[in-house]
Amino acid sequence: MSVTTTTHLNFRGDARAALEHYQSVFGGRVTVITYKDMGGAPDEAESDWVVWGEVAADNGFHVMAYDVPSQQPWDQGRNPFFVSVRGDDTDEISALWEKLAKGSTVIQPLEPSQWAPLYGMLTDRFGITWVLDVAAPYNG
Missing domain, CATH: 3.30.720.110 (Signal recognition particle alu RNA binding heterodimer, srp9/1)
Incomplete structure (x- = not known):
């Protein structure tokens, strides 16, 4: 059996830009599924936000991200990881x-x-x- 750890980053509206930036640094493929792709977001203004996304590269780099909807609490915090x-x-x-x-x-x-x-x-x-x-x- 194998276990892999992947960093999962939480944003509020910046997940797509962050994933694209990390792809430009580390290479690999960006995959993004939006709230619209999943049938819609509670707030229409957030329908293009990322409900699930990742950058995966052949060199082993892998990071996941999503945008926390505005109706849920979110605090970026100070040095959470x-x-x-x-x-x-x-x-x-x-x-x-x-x-x-x-x-x-x-x-x-x-x-x-x-x-x-x-x-x-x-x-x-x-x-x-x-x-x-x-x-x-x-x-x-």
Whole structure:
């Protein structure tokens, strides 16, 4: 048996834009099903919002997202989670960082750290905090 963990992001009207942005950074395919596709939303103005969406790439990147309808409570919160992207190639992680950093607030620049050849943290324009790093062997 196999278990996979996928980050699921909740938005209020920005899910499609976020998924398209993450696809432009990580590649892969965007799949979006709207409330209209499912038969309509309680609020007609939200009918094109995402009821289920994802970006899935052949390189293993996978993230899901949806727009919480306005009649349901939603609070983006402060640091409710981070999305971690870890690779073993500094060039690949650096290239992803450059794309993801556009329009973002850098919390920790991508640079060598005590535990990784490269480590950085940023919050993107959608309010999602990302941690990117290059994996290093653990030597206990």
